[in-house]
Amino acid sequence: MNTRIYIAGHQGMVGSAIWRALEAKGYTHLIGKTSKELDLRNQQAVQEFFSQEKPEVVIDAAARVGGILANSEYPYQFLMENMQIQNNLIDFSLKTDVSKFIFLGSSCIYPKLAPQPLKEEYLLTGPLEATNEWYAVAKITGVKACEAIRKQYEKDFVSLMPTNLYGPFDNFDLKTSHVLPAMIRKFHEAKVKSEETAVSEPVELWGSGTPMREFLYVEDLAEAVVFAMENQFDDNLYNIGTGEDLTIRELAELIQKIVGHTGEILWDSTKPDGTPRKLMDVSKMTNAGWKAKTFLKDGIRKTYQWFLEYQDSFKEVKI
Numbered sequence: 001m002n003t004r005i006y007i008a009g010h011q012g013m014v015g016s017a018i019w020r021a022l023e024a025k026g027y028t029h030l031i032g033k034t035s036k037e038l039d040l041r042n043q044q045a046v047q048e049f050f051s052q053e054k055p056e057v058v059i060d061a062a063a064r065v066g067g068i069l070a071n072s073e074y075p076y077q078f079l080m081e082n083m084q085i086q087n088n089l090i091d092f093s094l095k096t097d098v099s100k101f102i103f104l105g106s107s108c109i110y111p112k113l114a115p116q117p118l119k120e121e122y123l124l125t126g127p128l129e130a131t132n133e134w135y136a137v138a139k140i141t142g143v144k145a146c147e148a149i150r151k152q153y154e155k156d157f158v159s160l161m162p163t164n165l166y167g168p169f170d171n172f173d174l175k176t177s178h179v180l181p182a183m184i185r186k187f188h189e190a191k192v193k194s195e196e197t198a199v200s201e202p203v204e205l206w207g208s209g210t211p212m213r214e215f216l217y218v219e220d221l222a223e224a225v226v227f228a229m230e231n232q233f234d235d236n237l238y239n240i241g242t243g244e245d246l247t248i249r250e251l252a253e254l255i256q257k258i259v260g261h262t263g264e265i266l267w268d269s270t271k272p273d274g275t276p277r278k279l280m281d282v283s284k285m286t287n288a289g290w291k292a293k294t295f296l297k298d299g300i301r302k303t304y305q306w307f308l309e310y311q312d313s314f315k316e317v318k319i
Contacts, residue, residue, distance in 0.1 A: 005229075006031040006055035008040060008089055009062030013169040013218050014104065014162075018059055021222035031055055041081055046088040050096045057100045057229060058093045060086060060142075066176040068131045068206075068274055075134040082138035090145050094155065101157040102228055103146050105139040107214075107239070107278050108132045109161060117281035120161075120237045129275045147236045158233050160224065163241035163280045167218030167299065168306040180215060180300070183252055184307055187259040194263055202264040203256070206271035209249030214241050214279050217299035220292040227290045234288075241280035242292045248273075258300050 005022060009015035010032030022030055031053055038049055040062055064081045071078055086103065093101045110118045111126030123143070128136045146157040170181040177185075183205070190201040224240045246254075252265055285291075 001026045002029050003027065003057055004029045004031060004053070004055045005057040005059065006053065007059045007061060008085075009060070012061060013167060013171070014165065014221060015059075015061035016169050017167065017218045017222035018061060018225050021219070021226050025226060040088055041084040043084075043088050046092055050092040054096065055093075055098060057102075058089060058098050059102045059104070059225060059229070060089050061104050062086075062089070063104075063135075063139075065135070065171075066178075068272060070176040071132045071135055078132075078134040079138050082135060083141055086138070086142040087145070090142065090149070090157070093157075094149055094153065099156060100229060101146065101149075101155070102225055103142050103157065103159040104225070105143055105159055105161045106135070107161055107163045107241070107280055108136045108275075109140050109143065110278075112275050116277050117243065117279040118239065119281045120235075120239060120284060123237070131272055131274050143237060150236050156232070157236065158228055159237045160221075160228060160240050161237065161280075162221050162224075163214040163216050163239070163278070165216055165218050165221060167303050170218075170303065172307065172311075179213070179248065180251065180255070181303070181307075183255045184259065184300070184304055187256050187261040188304075188307065188311075190263055191259055191261040194261070200263040201261075202266050203252075203261065204266045204268055205248075205252055206268055207248065207273040208269050209247060209252065209267050211248050211273045211275065212245045212277040212279065213248060213251065214243075214245040215251075215296055215299070216241050216292060217294035217296075217302070220294050224285065224290050224292075227288075231289065235284070238285045238288065239280040239282050240285060240292075241282045242296075243280060243282040243286075244296075245277070245279045246296070254297060255300060255304075258297070258304055 112129040114122040143159045149157045166180040171177045172181045172185045190203045194201040
């Protein structure tokens with residue numbers, strides 16, 4: 001268990017979950033650098049890091065991430081910074097003969113109107129969803145770079161595409177967060193305000209509530225990453241998810257119930273819905289030997305408990 005494992009983005013929601021999962025399995029030589037200690041956009045800094053630390057395994061959980069609003073307002077940063085980060089990590093992992101590289105992407109790499117559920121072979125078969133195409137294009141280049149390395153150099157570079165993630169250490173900033181953590185915060189704050197004023201506080205949510213989404217508890221993803229690290233895969237691209245989805249309206253009602261908010265939900269249909277549906281076909285990963293185990297209601301309960309415990313100090317992502 002002395003393998004030198006570098007987790008890029010180890011303080012983020014995904015990276016920290018992977019770190020905890022590896023520690024729990026007995027791995028003792030984990031390497032992590034904060035963005036202040038190592039700017040992954042800086043090619044020279046990344047080169048020096050690889051020459052000094054000599055990691056044997058690299059897990060790329062580092063990215064500039066955000067929801068519809070952040071993606072639409074900062075397209076250049078979402079495209080360029082993500083490409084800089086992953087290109088540096090992928091290139092120096094190849095050049096320093098890293099034995100295993102795991103690239104983490106997102107289900108948004110698939111075409112907006114691809115058949116459901118989304119299969120790995122649907123990549124690049126149609127136009128992307130406009131609200132997050134910049135991030136998606138960056139991630140697609142990472143997937144193809146890893147695929148090219150497998151083809152040309154026969155190196156063990158694998159891409160895992162998780163569905164929508166949530167869990168401890170998520171981003172709850174209302175301007176840059178994804179839908180599930182944003183809902184937790186909105187319902188909680190409305191509940192607190194209702195209790196303070198004795199007047200039922202409504203919650204306003206974007207869109208129509210009709211799009212369907214799949215959600216994966218981040219600790220399940222971490223287990224999938226460890227599984228991928230410890231096993232040889234036949235292919236380069238694998239979807240990671242639960243294989244089950246629900247409408248955004250159903251999600252809102254579930255979170256409302258767990259949080260304990262009793263006010264009205266108002267849907268602002270002038271705001272964008274995003275992709276109509278985004279369900280992952282996870283049969284490839286299931287056949288490889290891994291399956292998600294956390295039910296959505298249990299994962300949301302755990303996430304809300306974490307939110308309550310850390311709400312005075314949790315991470316907010318500013319652009």
